[in-house]
Amino acid sequence: MKISFLGGGNMASALIGGMCGRGFEATDITVVELDASIRERLRASYGVAVLAAPDAGVFDSDVLVLAVKPQQMKAALVPFAGVLRETLVISIAAGLRLIDIGRWLGNMGVPYPPLVRCMPNTPALVGAGVTGMFAAPGVDAVGRELAGRILATVGSIVWVDDETRLDTVTGISGSGPAYVFHFIEALETAGLAQGFDAASARRLAIDTVLGAARLAEASKDSPSTLREKVTSKGGTTAAALAHLAATGWHDALVGAVEAASARSRELGEQFGQN
Numbered sequence: 001m002k003i004s005f006l007g008g009g010n011m012a013s014a015l016i017g018g019m020c021g022r023g024f025e026a027t028d029i030t031v032v033e034l035d036a037s038i039r040e041r042l043r044a045s046y047g048v049a050v051l052a053a054p055d056a057g058v059f060d061s062d063v064l065v066l067a068v069k070p071q072q073m074k075a076a077l078v079p080f081a082g083v084l085r086e087t088l089v090i091s092i093a094a095g096l097r098l099i100d101i102g103r104w105l106g107n108m109g110v111p112y113p114p115l116v117r118c119m120p121n122t123p124a125l126v127g128a129g130v131t132g133m134f135a136a137p138g139v140d141a142v143g144r145e146l147a148g149r150i151l152a153t154v155g156s157i158v159w160v161d162d163e164t165r166l167d168t169v170t171g172i173s174g175s176g177p178a179y180v181f182h183f184i185e186a187l188e189t190a191g192l193a194q195g196f197d198a199a200s201a202r203r204l205a206i207d208t209v210l211g212a213a214r215l216a217e218a219s220k221d222s223p224s225t226l227r228e229k230v231t232s233k234g235g236t237t238a239a240a241l242a243h244l245a246a247t248g249w250h251d252a253l254v255g256a257v258e259a260a261s262a263r264s265r266e267l268g269e270q271f272g273q274n
């Protein structure tokens, strides 16, 4: 199988690192990347083939992963317009709609091009991402399984049956790591304010989030049951949660996800303009 990447930056590197040794061969992978230092790093780290521009072999790939920035995509796809035929195209570009990618590819000569759109998140860089995925009608079961297997090398995957839901995925898990980092920052600030040294404050904050997430993952109880179990009436956690509730924290977070989703829709329209 021939798998090509267009763009070899952070997210492509994470995917290539995840794929090598997990059911995919480095010798099957070619990366088209403008930056010579990135090309050299990918070649040296993973043994993949690297190119500065797409060649006939790339046009003939079984899978093409689009991993350039959304604002770079239209220009990057110019050499591919009207050239691809049977290739499964997987876009990881935030916000870009499949209708626009399909148009830039010259619709691949078929009524329903085989396009998959994904929204990964930055924990993919450490193999702990979660990716929302949508397959266009032109993707068959084999293509869907293959796309899922590629993204699953850097974390879990969640399929959606309507492309617009990827805007919500962007609001929850795409931007979500920033909300969690913000939460960690707040815990850290509290630790510093109570006299802890910086290293201890950070350790307490990060490991609390890490441990709670692991417990939520491993437990049969829902997160709300887990929360109730650590909240004794009149106890310390109850005092903290009452304070959080008074600030409207829960609704603020729901509103934040809605704001991110709305911005994702706006950016998709903006990037997709001719």
Ligand SMILES: NC(=O)c1ccc[n+]([C@@H]2O[C@H](COP(=O)([O-])OP(=O)(O)OC[C@H]3O[C@@H](n4cnc5c(N)ncnc54)[C@H](OP(=O)(O)O)[C@@H]3O)[C@@H](O)[C@H]2O)c1
Pocket: 006, 007, 008, 009, 010, 011, 012, 032, 033, 034, 035, 038, 066, 067, 068, 069, 070, 072, 075, 076, 077, 092, 093, 094, 095, 119, 120, 121, 122, 174
């Ligand atoms: N990083 C994330 O957390 C994350 C999360 C979700 C989705 N994504 C999506 O993943 C995609 C890649 O993001 P990233 O953070 O990996 O970006 P990145 O590090 O900037 O990687 C993109 C790479 O593509 C190269 N490039 C640009 N035009 C090209 C062309 N025509 N041919 C070949 N290579 C080209 C860029 O080179 P130059 O720098 O020289 O232009 C850059 O090295 C984006 O669409 C982004 O929306 C990223």
